[in-house]
Amino acid sequence: MPVRQLPEAIVNRIAAGEVVERPASVIKELVENALDAGATRIDVATEGGGRRLMRVSDNGCGMPQGDLELAVERHATSKLDGEDLLEIRTLGFRGEALPSIGAVARLKITTRHAGAAHAMTIAVDGGAKSTVKPAALGQGTVVEVRDLFFATPARLKFLKSDRSETEAVREIVRRLAMSRPDVAFSLANEERSPVTWAAALPGAPGRLARLGDVMGPEFRANAVEFYAEREGVSVAGFAGLPTFTRANSLGQYPFVNDRPVRDKLLVGAVRAAYADYLPRDRHPVLAVFMSVGSREVDVNVHPAKSEVRFRDPGLVRALLVHALKEALARDGARAATTGGTATIAAFRAGYGGRAGNFDWRRSPARPIALAGNAALGLDAPDVVRLVSLAEELVRYGLLIEGFGPGAVIVRETPAPLGNVNAMALVRDLAEHVAEWDEALPLERRLMHVAATMACHGSVRAGRRLQPAEMNALLREMERTPNSGQCNHGRPTYVELKLADIERLFARR
Numbered sequence: 341m342p343v344r345q346l347p348e349a350i351v352n353r354i355a356a357g358e359v360v361e362r363p364a365s366v367i368k369e370l371v372e373n374a375l376d377a378g379a380t381r382i383d384v385a386t387e388g389g390g391r392r393l394m395r396v397s398d399n400g401c402g403m404p405q406g407d408l409e410l411a412v413e414r415h416a417t418s419k420l421d422g423e424d425l426l427e428i429r430t431l432g433f434r435g436e437a438l439p440s441i442g443a444v445a446r447l448k449i450t451t452r453h454a455g456a457a458h459a460m461t462i463a464v465d466g467g468a469k470s471t472v473k474p475a476a477l478g479q480g481t482v483v484e485v486r487d488l489f490f491a492t493p494a495r496l497k498f499l500k501s502d503r504s505e506t507e508a509v510r511e512i513v514r515r516l517a518m519s520r521p522d523v524a525f526s527l528a529n530e531e532r533s534p535v536t537w538a539a540a541l542p543g544a545p546g547r548l549a550r551l552g553d554v555m556g557p558e559f560r561a562n563a564v565e566f567y568a569e570r571e572g573v574s575v576a577g578f579a580g581l582p583t584f585t586r587a588n589s590l591g592q593y594p595f596v597n598d599r600p601v602r603d604k605l606l607v608g609a610v611r612a613a614y615a616d617y618l619p620r621d622r623h624p625v626l627a628v629f630m631s632v633g634s635r636e637v638d639v640n641v642h643p644a645k646s647e648v649r650f651r652d653p654g655l656v657r658a659l660l661v662h663a664l665k666e667a668l669a670r671d672g673a674r675a676a677t678t679g680g681t682a683t684i685a686a687f688r689a690g691y692g693g694r695a696g697n698f699d700w701r702r703s704p705a706r707p708i709a710l711a712g713n714a715a716l717g718l719d720a721p722d723v724v725r726l727v728s729l730a731e732e733l734v735r736y737g738l739l740i741e742g743f744g745p746g747a748v749i750v751r752e753t754p755a756p757l758g759n760v761n762a763m764a765l766v767r768d769l770a771e772h773v774a775e776w777d778e779a780l781p782l783e784r785r786l787m788h789v790a791a792t793m794a795c796h797g798s799v800r801a802g803r804r805l806q807p808a809e810m811n812a813l814l815r816e817m818e819r820t821p822n823s824g825q826c827n828h829g830r831p832t833y834v835e836l837k838l839a840d841i842e843r844l845f846a847r848r
């Protein structure tokens with residue numbers, strides 16, 4: 341074939357291949373645009389995992405008519421004023437996102453520039469651009485994307501279930517919301533109830549408040565603040581205590597100059613900082629905000645702008661390790677008392693007769709009544725998932741076989757577990773397997789299996805112990821490294837000070 345210039349529509353679709361991988365990548369681009377436009381409130385909604393509809397509304401600066409027409413063209417951006425690709429202070433800089441989205445979906449942008457008499461709207465359908473028309477909108481910009489990949493149906497096949505795509509969207513919005521506590525966010529879809537994160541105060545308290553909103557109040561209660569600065573580079577953030585960990589590094593959120601990134605450097609530095617506190621298979625949860633001069637970091641190294649390259653990675657790494665180690669040494673001993681505080685809070689709510697959520701029937705001392713309901717109530721997909729793991733499970737001494745659509749037969753259980761409730765074990769495993777991230781490497785999956793089994797071999801709530809057994813258990817805990825937490829990262833004991841006990845009995 342002779343060499344020829346490709347038609348523009350094809351060029352755009354090829355470019356879209358890099359920018360738009362799945363609904364979450366569209367949401368990322370649109371929310372980044374809203375942030376670059378100075379929005380203080382951003383609302384995100386999706387339908388059908390984003391495949392059917394994605395809508396991002398902002399109250400930012402909007403666009404005048406001429407900009408709106410240009411914005412959907414390739415290489416058209418308001419964000420690079422000179423020719424210096426190292427002076428980037430905005431999330432966007434390529435002028436690629438909107439034309440790429442318009443090339444593979446039905447894109448509609450409605451926008452009102454401050455001071456304009458009314459709003460304007462433009463549509464791009466699989467690359468075909470409409471004229472600009474007047475529209476109604478009070479302020480800011482609303483971008484709607486329908487029928488993603490209708491123009492490139494082959495790419496639809498690479499999408500996962502609506503639920504997985506919705507989760508990926510949620511993860512992107514979570515990251516962007518963590519990066520900017522000063523901006524209010526809301527997220528709505530069919531899978532979960534809508535969430536709203538109110539704008540928080542500037543500075544560390546606001547940042548922690550937003551992290552608590554997004555990562556959960558548990559993180560907030562179990563995080564220590566860290567900070568270090570050297571040669572114009574600073575690292576700041578909140579790191580989970582060593583008892584607050586996960587089985588993978590997905591709970592680690594790095595940001596560089598307010599841009600959410602993925603970063604191997606961070607994972608390595610975190611591992612080094614926590615080395616004395618954690619077994620290798622546990623990963624801390626943390627959010628790291630790195631701030632460097634724009635010339636010290638290259639953000640133009642990844643098609644989705646989600647990786648960066650530091651000019652001096654050694655400095656950033658050393659700074660981070662130092663900051664984390666210092667914070668852990670300062671605050672590390674707090675681990676077990678967090679549980680104690682929660683315990684006391686639970687007792688207090690019951691004791692004071694207030695409407696607290698302490699419920700004795702749910703307290704840890706309730707015997708687990710699983711043995712009664714036999715006949716293995718597994719879903720057909722659970723069974724399929726478990727049976728597909730059968731070969732791996734045998735390595736651990738658990739021999740199962742599929743037995744019709746909703747049942748498995750347990751032929752053998754691992755000897756070290758002794759007289760274990762096979763049904764509860766299998767059901768627990770099924771639950772874990774269902775929650776696994778599709779991208780989890782096999783090794784990690786097996787760690788989960790081993791952890792679940794170990795857990796079933798342990799002394800469980802409701803079992804009566806003889807004093808001799810209790811003493812032996814405590815002596816073993818003293819000898820066992822990292823016995824302060826179980827293999828799910830939960831503390832194995834909580835510390836109640838005498839004063840706490842006195843308080844429980846209204847003596848203080």
Ligand SMILES: Nc1ncnc2c1ncn2[C@@H]1O[C@H](COP(=O)(O)OP(=O)(O)OP(=O)(O)O)[C@@H](O)[C@H]1O
Binds near residue numbers: 369418419
């Ligand atoms: N929500 C918005 N509010 C105001 N202006 C916007 C908005 N979204 C896009 N724009 C304008 O449209 C232009 C093109 O947006 P687009 O996302 O395609 O490129 P970019 O943000 O400049 O670079 P990148 O491709 O890296 O995202 C932007 O430079 C901006 O001027």
Ligand SMILES: [Mg+2]
Binds near residue numbers: 369432438
């Ligand atoms: Mg952009």
